[in-house]
Amino acid sequence: MNIDACKAALAHLDIEERDTAITAASRDFFWYSPVLKARLDHVVADFVVRPKNEAEVIEVLKTCYAHDVPVTTRGAGTGNYGQAMPLAGGCVMHLRHMDKVKEVNPGRVVCEPGVLLKDLDAHCQEDSGQELRMFSSTWSTATIGGFIAGGSGGVGSVHWGSLRDLGNIIRLRVVTMEEKPRVLEFRGEELARVSHAYGTNGIITELELPLAPAYDWTGIFVAADDFGTAMAFADELANEDGILLKIASVYEAPIAHSYFQRVKPHVGEGTNLVGLMVAPQSMDAFLTFLNRRPDCTMIYRSDDHDWPRHPGPVFEYGWNHTTLRALKFDSSITYLQVRYAFPEHRELIEKIRADFSPEVLQHLEAIRQNGKIGFAGLSLVKFTTEERLDEIIRLHEEAGALIFNPHRYTLEEGGRQHADPTQLNFKREADPKGLLNPGKMIAWDDPDWTYEKMYAYPQMRAAE
């Protein structure tokens, strides 16, 4: 690894020289996890480069290849799995300058990876009343490239399912890291090579994504004394085929009272909360649905309320923002990512809640999977020790819940605990030196890994 020669060769590009800025650009939201915090807090790149277009991306990859410099690509760095942490140092390639929206058509958009989700939506809305099918709760700060390379779904998944579902990504344009980088266009089955691959096997320089109509979504909070009532409300509402939703979240008591500052004056400690975004043309139907459920009370609707302090967008209470809000009040909180699949989702959640509440508090997001509504859990966990956290995870899995462990920085451990041959095979082809986001794909580093303990990337730079 010849950092100095590499930097010199790239000196005509936008290179960040200041140590504080390099440190800042070397971090993502890994610190949601005390486990990752203990292991990654010292990680820092040697330099940061910000290409302005695909040609500069190619130049960066080619030059780093020549000098054996690792490249970790990032957008806004809002991922929670350490996706954008440069474990072996080297170059962080920051795509913030590549923020052009190139084309908007009915039902689709073509853009560069560095555009913020919020700016992309504003562009599509302005152009033709459209918006992204789904986005992360970090909509106002995150980039589309980061969401596709490091995310799995989010706000909108209650209607459209997950990013990995057929049709939620149309096309990705990808640059390889070889002596002579190639530019490839992926569609269909090929998309699985690089989507949710953390930039380990190619760099996305252009995306084509499906759009949905943009509506002036009504943000809503519904309160219920009973957790099961709140959960059933969200589940049954999400199963109403004629009521168009963008999000349906469930927060076990006392999450809302303890951690949602502007909601707190309107709820009690025992209030279980449902957060919703409902299309305005569905509001009458929603109110009809609500009125059939006297145990549930609407305490807020964004288009008509008397709350002295506006709570902000309802989606900024959901998905990973729930954890963020809890962390602001209690730094010992961390979280799990759980999947409770239809049809036993509610029973399984009740069982797990009975076993773990309040050490683990249920935060659920209704999500479509294979055509049916289930729940994604982003449970809040009162952290004590890594051993206890591992035990909680094991007990969830034994009960039948699928865990995507957010306390691991590898693709496999944060996923389904096994190598993805599609991603691995493409890495062999596209990154022969293994320089792209090193340490994130166990299958590349250690094909015989057995997952019996947490993987520790051997080449990770030691803390100084």
Add this chain to the structure above:
Amino acid sequence: MNIDACKAALAHLDIEERDTAITAASRDFFWYSPVLKARLDHVVADFVVRPKNEAEVIEVLKTCYAHDVPVTTRGAGTGNYGQAMPLAGGCVMHLRHMDKVKEVNPGRVVCEPGVLLKDLDAHCQEDSGQELRMFSSTWSTATIGGFIAGGSGGVGSVHWGSLRDLGNIIRLRVVTMEEKPRVLEFRGEELARVSHAYGTNGIITELELPLAPAYDWTGIFVAADDFGTAMAFADELANEDGILLKIASVYEAPIAHSYFQRVKPHVGEGTNLVGLMVAPQSMDAFLTFLNRRPDCTMIYRSDDHDWPRHPGPVFEYGWNHTTLRALKFDSSITYLQVRYAFPEHRELIEKIRADFSPEVLQHLEAIRQNGKIGFAGLSLVKFTTEERLDEIIRLHEEAGALIFNPHRYTLEEGGRQHADPTQLNFKREADPKGLLNPGKMIAWDDPDWTYEKMYAYPQMRAAE
């Protein structure tokens, strides 16, 4: 009933005088059913009036009320349950002049009942790239008022469910038939009073409906040698959350070969066909889905084909158009309307097919119900006798399939075989003399009816 006085009082309106035109306006598509044909073929109104606006509707209803003249309201008369047949004669009120689209907003439209579905869609498309969430296969000839008052779902139900589902109708404006007709606005729970009530308890003069984005849908035919393969294809595709569909139909062999004239050259007698409309932004994903199923072959896509004769819109092969096409080749064909509910829908269909094919050929439409994909069956039946038809229906019900009997002209018998207290109670209020579309609501005529045989409206005019 004083017809002459009534006609004289309405003489300044657009009244149809010609016998042939009165006969034409007294008929709907009841003749799909040999049972209804035997009973309703002679039915004819005394006169036809075509109001131009709500004030004229009020005048017609008030005048007919004063003279005890029954009023049967119709749009294009494309219903198959005899919805618009004036069993007791009197006045047919034809709403074709009330065809204004009043307002289009994001996600919703306000219009009059007499606008054709096709014209309404064209208006919404032109205004803002929107279209109806769902429509009947008679889109090019049917009216929106007739669809709401007499229909239950159709093209689009694979995504949005049925008209009766919360949110698929926003508001209906309704005129009552009293000494002084009232104008009422219904939303929420109140909508159930008059939607799918055949105009028996009020006349819809304005509708507000939700819209979906209009896309340049790609029409597709997929062929499979095995029926179960074709059915699974449609079911699994409709469960792909990221692939946007407008219709997914399944046609058991030899329906396509026998009855789909322009498809026939491209299929064999043993070909089971799947008809689809896929959003263009979902086409890549659809092709990916298709390529995973080597037993299924795409034989047509509307945007790229070499068929010498264009088959027309794919939706005009589905829903009730399937029966219509079959009837053109074989006048002894009739049909059933069946609901096969998730999760046993496929097993149930296979069982019924084993029992009845080819006397009953499966024609299925994928439809969302309570959040899950199931099938609506519009089975083609080789008619022999009424007794055998009743037996087939009974055996379907015994097997666990829900039948909406299209060989009956009453709301109850074409529905769930019991009185609807919401509709009945509103009829008591809105139509005290029982003059609105008489003979269609058994609960009004004969509250103690036991459904042991086919209801015969006692006041039906005898054939001359």
